[in-house]
Amino acid sequence: MRFGKVSVDELENLHLSLPKDHPDTSRFLAKQTKSTPKIYAGCAKWGRKEWVGTLYPDGTKDKDFLDNYVNHFNAIELNSTFYGTRKVVAEGWAKKAVEGFKFCPKFFRTISHYKRLKDAEEVTEAFLYIMNSFGPNLGPSFLQLPDNFTPKKIKELEEFLNWLPNDVQVAVELRHTDWFTDETVADELFHMMTEANKSMVITDTAGRRDCVHQRLTGNFAFIRFNGYDLHPSDYSRLDQWVERVALWVEQGLEQVYFFAHQDNETYTPATCDYFIKGINKRLGLNVKAPQFIT
Numbered sequence: 620m621r622f623g624k625v626s627v628d629e630l631e632n633l634h635l636s637l638p639k640d641h642p643d644t645s646r647f648l649a650k651q652t653k654s655t656p657k658i659y660a661g662c663a664k665w666g667r668k669e670w671v672g673t674l675y676p677d678g679t680k681d682k683d684f685l686d687n688y689v690n691h692f693n694a695i696e697l698n699s700t701f702y703g704t705r706k707v708v709a710e711g712w713a714k715k716a717v718e719g720f721k722f723c724p725k726f727f728r729t730i731s732h733y734k735r736l737k738d739a740e741e742v743t744e745a746f747l748y749i750m751n752s753f754g755p756n757l758g759p760s761f762l763q764l765p766d767n768f769t770p771k772k773i774k775e776l777e778e779f780l781n782w783l784p785n786d787v788q789v790a791v792e793l794r795h796t797d798w799f800t801d802e803t804v805a806d807e808l809f810h811m812m813t814e815a816n817k818s819m820v821i822t823d824t825a826g827r828r829d830c831v832h833q834r835l836t837g838n839f840a841f842i843r844f845n846g847y848d849l850h851p852s853d854y855s856r857l858d859q860w861v862e863r864v865a866l867w868v869e870q871g872l873e874q875v876y877f878f879a880h881q882d883n884e885t886y887t888p889a890t891c892d893y894f895i896k897g898i899n900k901r902l903g904l905n906v907k908a909p910q911f912i913t
Contacts (some may be wrong), residue, residue: 623824641834651871659694696878709752721758759788790841792820799829812836839874861897
């Protein structure tokens with residue numbers, strides 16, 4: 620994930636502490652009924668040759684990557700669906716899932732980037748139909764809108780979210796700075812998202828701290844963490860996320876989805892592992908963690 624990427628030299632001079640929660644987050648969580656928390660953590664891809672020999676057994680073929688992935692993680696940020704996929708393919712993936720595993724598919728780019736939510740009902744119905752192949756293994760679907768999707772399009776976003784079936788969990792990632800830096804716009808956006816019971820993605824990337832908005836609007840948090848190949852700052856940032864997620868869970872948040880990204884995908888499983896072990900220790904949980912060979 621290149622969004623918000625800075626050089627390592629620039630990284631040294633940035634303040635990367637998590638901001639305080641927006642007051643609306645405490646008000647939102649106060650209305651939640653406390654239940655057993657469900658924490659999901661994973662990567663954006665399962666097909667990484669770099670993991671053969673360290674995470675996957677030596678000699679593992681591409682066709683067997685998912686079979687192995689589901690034994691190490693309990694969720695996947697399924698970015699490949701952005702480019703489209705067929706129902707028979709999704710059904711094949713679903714057959715490989717273990718109990719409790721969650722696929723979090725990305726909306727087709729035809730919906731988000733080509734049609735930009737306008738007149739997108741037919742293709743969205745096709746997307747939902749295909750993703751229903753995951754059955755109980757379907758997690759939130761991830762709607763990433765282009766960088767130039769501005770607040771002028773808030774009505775299109777509201778109409779699209781309200782058109783979606785109520786039982787469809789959706790996390791929305793917005794990238795244009797005006798969504799976050801204009802207080803009036805932000806208030807309108809987050810109020811609308813709360814009313815729609817949809818979650819705003821929290822994108823933790825070093826060069827765009829405005830996207831670390833810390834403002835919850837749905838009954839789950841969806842966090843995309845962009846690291847620097849296990850730079851020391853990765854660990855300090857992950858430690859902060861363990862504490863913040865624990866705080867939210869203690870206040871009543873039901874579900875958390877935490878997905879790691881690294882430029883060098885070799886390091887993504889280790890990033891997840893560090894977060895998972897931290898949250899397990901902090902909350903006394905037993906979230907599935909990767910089992911490394913070496």
